[in-house]
Amino acid sequence: MKQTNDVNVLVVGGGAAGLAAAAAAEQAGLTCQVLEAQDRLGGRVRTVPLESGGVFDEGAQLVNGDMGTVLEVAARSGLHPAPVARGGIDLCMVGEEALRAEDLISVEEIYELLEEQVVRWDSFGEALRALRLKWKWWNTPWESVGEAGRGLKLLVEKRPFHRDSLAAALRALLLSPEEHAIAFSLFTEILGGPPEEINAHAVRDLFARYGSERDDAEFHFSRGMVMIIDQLASSLRHTPRLSTPVRHVRHLSDLVEITTDTGAWAADAVVVAVPPTVARNITFDIPEADELAGLLSSFRAGDMIKTLLVFDTPFWRLRGFSGSATFADPPGLAVMDGSLDDGSPPRLIAFQGGPLAREWATLPPNERQARLLRQLSRAFGDQALAPREIAEAVWVDHPWCGGGYNATVRIGGDPDAMARLAAWGGRVRFAGAEIDDRFWGYVEGAVHSGRAAIARIVGEAGRAAA
Ligand SMILES: Cc1cc2nc3c(=O)[nH]c(=O)nc-3n(C[C@H](O)[C@H](O)[C@H](O)COP(=O)(O)OP(=O)(O)OC[C@H]3O[C@@H](n4cnc5c(N)ncnc54)[C@H](O)[C@@H]3O)c2cc1C
Numbered sequence: 176m177k178q179t180n181d182v183n184v185l186v187v188g189g190g191a192a193g194l195a196a197a198a199a200a201e202q203a204g205l206t207c208q209v210l211e212a213q214d215r216l217g218g219r220v221r222t223v224p225l226e227s228g229g230v231f232d233e234g235a236q237l238v239n240g241d242m243g244t245v246l247e248v249a250a251r252s253g254l255h256p257a258p259v260a261r262g263g264i265d266l267c268m269v270g271e272e273a274l275r276a277e278d279l280i281s282v283e284e285i286y287e288l289l290e291e292q293v294v295r296w297d298s299f300g301e302a303l304r305a306l307r308l309k310w311k312w313w314n315t316p317w318e319s320v321g322e323a324g325r326g327l328k329l330l331v332e333k334r335p336f337h338r339d340s341l342a343a344a345l346r347a348l349l350l351s352p353e354e355h356a357i358a359f360s361l362f363t364e365i366l367g368g369p370p371e372e373i374n375a376h377a378v379r380d381l382f383a384r385y386g387s388e389r390d391d392a393e394f395h396f397s398r399g400m401v402m403i404i405d406q407l408a409s410s411l412r413h414t415p416r417l418s419t420p421v422r423h424v425r426h427l428s429d430l431v432e433i434t435t436d437t438g439a440w441a442a443d444a445v446v447v448a449v450p451p452t453v454a455r456n457i458t459f460d461i462p463e464a465d466e467l468a469g470l471l472s473s474f475r476a477g478d479m480i481k482t483l484l485v486f487d488t489p490f491w492r493l494r495g496f497s498g499s500a501t502f503a504d505p506p507g508l509a510v511m512d513g514s515l516d517d518g519s520p521p522r523l524i525a526f527q528g529g530p531l532a533r534e535w536a537t538l539p540p541n542e543r544q545a546r547l548l549r550q551l552s553r554a555f556g557d558q559a560l561a562p563r564e565i566a567e568a569v570w571v572d573h574p575w576c577g578g579g580y581n582a583t584v585r586i587g588g589d590p591d592a593m594a595r596l597a598a599w600g601g602r603v604r605f606a607g608a609e610i611d612d613r614f615w616g617y618v619e620g621a622v623h624s625g626r627a628a629i630a631r632i633v634g635e636a637g638r639a640a641a
Pocket of ligand 1: 193449609
């Protein structure tokens with residue numbers, strides 16, 4: 176029973192990227208149908224009500240002032256961007272010590288060091304620049320005896336990590352042991368995976384794909400990020416089809432056919448707006464399918480647990496803390512103040528990424544939460560042990576989103592996989608936060624990438640017609 180639908184563009188996936196692609200297609204005068212596997216839209220944007228009032232963004236929540244497309248959609252839906260609570264001491268928990276984050280190297284400085292020191296030796300220009308840097312380092316009177324000592328130690332040590340891994344790159348930065356432990360933990364959290372398994376070249380590339388000088392956590396929305404999804408979806412002429420997983424994409428001579436569990440659809444072009452790790456579950460019967468399979472298998476899904484803790488008082492602020500803390504042990508644990516400016520009760524939000532998320536995902540919720548509270552009490556004292564409400568979202572092995580926050584290129588994967596997927600040509604295009612060139616890994620990037628995929632389709636159609 177073959178059903179052929181006459182739309183110009185089919186969009187696989189009803190997350191931010193897919194909905195933005197569909198809206199852009201319709202604005203360009205094309206007919207478009209979104210097919211979504213789950214029984215809801217939004218993908219990694221998911222907002223749920225809390226027992227104590229208000230909502231919990233189980234997935235994406237934060238934006239900054241440079242994320243103009245999300246802010247524009249937010250403004251259209253009347254959303255008020257609430258500033259993230261700031262002020263007080265940011266902590267780094269290393270061993271038994273609570274260090275002030277301002278006394279350690281900042282994450283921005285680590286990004287800069289990685290950008291400078293992670294080298295693609297197969298590029299002549301990069302290799303030359305790296306050799307010049309190394310020469311300069313050896314000829315500079317060492318400001319830090321510790322750094323020189325760590326450099327010599329590294330030279331004689333047997334390297335336990337893969338040469339191209341982020342773990343090896345972090346070791347080579349010659350940070351102090353405390354800074355190294357915090358950097359290792361931060362990257363485990365941000366990338367949702369162990370730095371030993373992540374490709375340093377791709378990480379360097381994805382930092383370059385952050386189109387802002389500002390912190391990524393400036394604002395959030397008291398009514399939740401889902402309003403962005405609702406706004407994008409509400410403008411569509413064709414209502415997205417829910418519970419319609421796409422299984423097969425087939426290139427025919429002058430169209431593309433998509434097969435779902437309930438039928439087949441045909442269109443001039445398809446935008447696959449699903450994370451690369453789950454796009455692998457779709458069968459692509461298209462030219463260069465083997466090359467595509469190689470690109471998709473370059474990614475590993477992140478693992479993430481996000482936990483919201485609602486309290487009666489902002490006790491951390493009363494003690495001079497901002498609520499922000501990064502834990503060297505267990506690596507991958509970070510917490511921030513998630514309170515809103517609408518008079519609702521104060522909140523902390525904890526992020527547990529990488530192997531920690533994978534391990535804690537196997538525990539019963541009460542045991543997982545008890546472990547988290549014990550860690551938080553190390554940083555903020557015993558009042559952290561008694562939240563009024565706890566809500567959590569486990570993004571580990573998610574069948575339709577892969578995990579959280581995002582997928583990254585693994586060791587052995589193609590470090591150019593993000594750019595190559597974004598540039599994939601022909602009737603099948605790719606979109607999504609993971610392949611955006613402006614805001615990799617953010618909702619802003621997802622929206623931008625969806626719009627860009629349609630712009631390329633429209634641009635090519637225009638050139639073909641000319
Ligand atoms: C816990 C967490 C916190 C985050 N915090 C932030 C934040 O504060 N700020 C920020 O900007 N970003 C944040 N992110 C990242 C952000 O949520 C994602 O980068 C972004 O939402 C990805 O959008 P997308 O459309 O590319 O992919 P997705 O949201 O994953 O959407 C893909 C869609 O495709 C569907 N799908 C998959 N396979 C198929 C198939 N075969 N057929 C049909 N449909 C299919 C899925 O069901 C899903 O709806 C966070 C993510 C997580 C998990």
